[in-house]
Amino acid sequence: MFSSSGLSIVVQFVFFYLLSRIYAPADYGLFGVFNIYASTLGNLASFGYNQAFVLPAQDKQFRQLLHLTIAVSTITCTCFALCMWFWGDWTLHAFGHQQLGWYIHLVAPVALLMAFDRIASDWAIRIKSFKHQMWTSVSSTILSRIYNVYHGWIIGPDAIGLVITTGLQHILRTLLYLRFVIGNLTALRRNNWNYKGMLEVAKAYSRYPTYVHWSNVLVIFSGALPPAVLAYYGYALQDIGYYVHALVLLDIPIRLMGSGIASVFTQKAAEINRDRPEELGPQGAKLYHNMLIVSCVFLFVVLSAGEWGYVLVFGNNWRTAGLIAELLAIFYFFRMISSPISAVFFVLKAERQNFVFHLSLTFVRLITLCLCATYGLDFIALMGWYALINALWYMLYLAQILHLIRIAALTTLLKTLVITLGVVISSMLLRWLIFDDPGPLYSIVCSIFAMK
Numbered sequence: 001m002f003s004s005s006g007l008s009i010v011v012q013f014v015f016f017y018l019l020s021r022i023y024a025p026a027d028y029g030l031f032g033v034f035n036i037y038a039s040t041l042g043n044l045a046s047f048g049y050n051q052a053f054v055l056p057a058q059d060k061q062f063r064q065l066l067h068l069t070i071a072v073s074t075i076t077c078t079c080f081a082l083c084m085w086f087w088g089d090w091t092l093h094a095f096g097h098q099q100l101g102w103y104i105h106l107v108a109p110v111a112l113l114m115a116f117d118r119i120a121s122d123w124a125i126r127i128k129s130f131k132h133q134m135w136t137s138v139s140s141t142i143l144s145r146i147y148n149v150y151h152g153w154i155i156g157p158d159a160i161g162l163v164i165t166t167g168l169q170h171i172l173r174t175l176l177y178l179r180f181v182i183g184n185l186t187a188l189r190r191n192n193w194n195y196k197g198m199l200e201v202a203k204a205y206s207r208y209p210t211y212v213h214w215s216n217v218l219v220i221f222s223g224a225l226p227p228a229v230l231a232y233y234g235y236a237l238q239d240i241g242y243y244v245h246a247l248v249l250l251d252i253p254i255r256l257m258g259s260g261i262a263s264v265f266t267q268k269a270a271e272i273n274r275d276r277p278e279e280l281g282p283q284g285a286k287l288y289h290n291m292l293i294v295s296c297v298f299l300f301v302v303l304s305a306g307e308w309g310y311v312l313v314f315g316n317n318w319r320t321a322g323l324i325a326e327l328l329a330i331f332y333f334f335r336m337i338s339s340p341i342s343a344v345f346f347v348l349k350a351e352r353q354n355f356v357f358h359l360s361l362t363f364v365r366l367i368t369l370c371l372c373a374t375y376g377l378d379f380i381a382l383m384g385w386y387a388l389i390n391a392l393w394y395m396l397y398l399a400q401i402l403h404l405i406r407i408a409a410l411t412t413l414l415k416t417l418v419i420t421l422g423v424v425i426s427s428m429l430l431r432w433l434i435f436d437d438p439g440p441l442y443s444i445v446c447s448i449f450a451m452k
Contacts, residue, residue, distance in 0.1 A: 027162065218361070
């Protein structure tokens, strides 16, 4: 699985390099605004039932849950498409996203493909086909990115190329999952659909649309808030493009390594909690420490060479995106640690706590962005404050997780903070020695303490 993850990272990075030479920051900015709607709807559509796929002990109940998830996803996206047909222009004007234009009508189809992709992926997790799942993801990434390059070079570099590639990647991955990972598709046969059974599992797993569903929606929505708020307050599409570009790069290790670990840990934690609950704490602690080591390496590399690495690899046109990546790395450090281990919220049926955290995070992000934009902070300063506030909130999230698995939260977090501070200082010193500049994070911190 890890060799496949490494190959996925290499593939993503190679194509990311090519695409950054083809598409302009403004194209990524417009795509970022589009993705606000598509990713939020794609996550909302399934009502979170797909995350319960690992729980049913009997295949019959799982099939009913699968059918329910497919049905609600299709109905939700169809309703959104109809609403946008009649009120799409009004929606864009209300949120200040007029630049999106006719792209709004592509949201529902792309969102439905995202939902089906997630359904197939969680189905594969249930049957523990982790290795095949990763290789399937690599294949779909390569094929879709080849089209992306073709569109930019032959047809022309514009945001529609990024939108089509997103839809293509999700449909390819879904089809490859069904054919090569899942294989046995008898559960999808029409004569196996039982609508009464679907209603029964809807009641049995009602906590998923109540808490899990909205937690997932909040994760996606709050992550998409910066493009939405920046567009509303009149920041340039180019600035939004820098943010989206940095986010895509930072998300590569989280999605390909963190998500792979999360898949294994979710399945294993569910089994341990069911059969040997006393072992869940030690297993969680082991994963926490492993993720801490990986995250420290990630943070050191990004903080010490983010800006100039961007210039070297992607060109001076993307230098600002490198600065943004350095700022966001401080909160991505804590997010990377928490990403796989947060599965304990679902395993221990503590979905309500997870929902409350993401609800508070959404409000904190919105307030931070709006206040910074209202006071006229420049783009870099706004991103700095956004990163620091997010880091603080994710530390609280880690404290919740550690408390759930009965690990000393305060002691563990203090040790983590000491290690983090050491990594930050050493990376700044290295950056200062090599580039004669400690970096944007140093400037933000100094401005907070009125030292500069």
